[in-house]
Amino acid sequence: MTTTLSLPSPAKLNLFLHIVGRRPDGYHELQTLFQFLDYGDDITYTTTPDQPGIRLAESIEGVADEDNLIVRAARALEARATSPVPGVTISLTKRLPMGGGLGGGSSNAATTLLALNHLWHLNLTIEELAHLGLALGADVPVFVRGHAAFGEGIGEQLTPANPPEDWFVVLKPDCNINTGKIFSEEGLTRNTPRIKIAPAFEGDASRSRNDCEDVVRKLYPEVNQSLEWLAQFGPARLTGTGACIFGRFPTESAARIIWESKPSGITGFVAKGVNISPLHKKLTELK
Numbered sequence: 098m099t100t101t102l103s104l105p106s107p108a109k110l111n112l113f114l115h116i117v118g119r120r121p122d123g124y125h126e127l128q129t130l131f132q133f134l135d136y137g138d139d140i141t142y143t144t145t146p147d148q149p150g151i152r153l154a155e156s157i158e159g160v161a162d163e164d165n166l167i168v169r170a171a172r173a174l175e176a177r178a179t180s181p182v183p184g185v186t187i188s189l190t191k192r193l194p195m196g197g198g199l200g201g202g203s204s205n206a207a208t209t210l211l212a213l214n215h216l217w218h219l220n221l222t223i224e225e226l227a228h229l230g231l232a233l234g235a236d237v238p239v240f241v242r243g244h245a246a247f248g249e250g251i252g253e254q255l256t257p258a259n260p261p262e263d264w265f266v267v268l269k270p271d272c273n274i275n276t277g278k279i280f281s282e283e284g285l286t287r288n289t290p291r292i293k294i295a296p297a298f299e300g301d302a303s304r305s306r307n308d309c310e311d312v313v314r315k316l317y318p319e320v321n322q323s324l325e326w327l328a329q330f331g332p333a334r335l336t337g338t339g340a341c342i343f344g345r346f347p348t349e350s351a352a353r354i355i356w357e358s359k360p361s362g363i364t365g366f367v368a369k370g371v372n373i374s375p376l377h378k379k380l381t382e383l384k
């Protein structure tokens with residue numbers, strides 16, 4: 098029997114991102130605050146009991162299917178099955194810009210781990226899925242766990258957090274930024290003092306920043322210009338290593354007024370920050 102499951106694959110923002118050191122393997126140690134957005138991709142999984150294998154209904158331009166984080170997550174999970182699993186066709190509606198610092202690929206991987214764990218009746222725990230996900234990317238565990246969180250290490254040591262669920266204008270300046278390039282820049286700040294967090298950590302925007310921002314502004318004038326424009330209306334910041342930037346607003350209407358006045362040619366969206374992932378909300382409704 099064919100079964101179909103459609104699930105959201107939301108974006109994340111790094112409300113702040115501090116680089117506090119470097120591990121012996123060269124990876125940077127971070128302190129960051131992750132919050133989800135009620136905006137993202139959608140993925141539909143259809144089991145094909147008569148046709149084994151993992152298939153994408155459509156490829157993503159520029160990403161070989163074997164490299165697609167959806168396929169890599171599905172294969173990693175299949176390797177954990179103790180008996181053969183039914184085939185699956187996976188269809189992706191992509192809305193999130195790739196390589197934008199919104200974690201779209203990591204979110205697609207996490208949604209796939211949770212979806213196929215359910216459809217294949219594997220009963221792996223969230224702990225086990227987060228561990229599997231970390232091998233695919235540093236941002237996958239927070240999407241698997243599904244609660245806004247303060248992240249340490251490379252972002253995998255997570256403490257649930259409850260930042261205000263404000264509205265955001267997210268803009269995508271017209272440039273692509275490679276994460277590895279930013280982390281290898283000589284001028285990058287790598288020694289921000291560690292901050293301590295209380296259990297009900299909410300974040301403190303005034304005492305935090307994104308340590309990648311200075312380097313990114315210098316290398317990408319498009320990001321600098323967009324940040325200057327958005328900062329006229331309130332605090333504006335880079336997410337991850339960019340290229341997306343965000344401005345925070347207390348209401349949807351305040352965010353939409355600014356969105357409507359954005360310079361022509363720039364893309365993006367308006368979304369609400371949420372502390373429970375839309376993916377986990379949907380999975381709870383299905384139970």
Ligand SMILES: C[C@@](CO)(OP(=O)(O)O)[C@H](O)COP(=O)(O)OP(=O)(O)OC[C@H]1O[C@@H](n2ccc(N)nc2=O)[C@H](O)[C@@H]1O
Nearest residue numbers: 123124125198199200234235251252276277280337338339
């Ligand atoms: C910066 C963050 C913040 O949420 O988000 P994005 O901007 O990618 O969304 C993440 O930590 C991104 O983690 P992840 O997605 O695993 O990074 P990758 O693209 O695989 O990293 C590319 C390269 O950047 C360097 N890198 C990455 C992460 C890190 N903490 N230290 C590093 O030095 C490594 O050289 C790595 O090979």
Ligand SMILES: Nc1ncnc2c1ncn2[C@@H]1O[C@H](COP(=O)(O)OP(=O)(O)O)[C@@H](O)[C@H]1O
Nearest residue numbers: 165166167195196197198199200201202203205
């Ligand atoms: N399903 C996927 N969705 C998006 N990107 C993917 C996917 N699979 C592999 N990738 C690769 O991962 C890279 C990072 O994508 P993404 O997670 O969207 O950005 P970021 O890490 O900056 O938030 C992309 O440039 C692309 O090459």
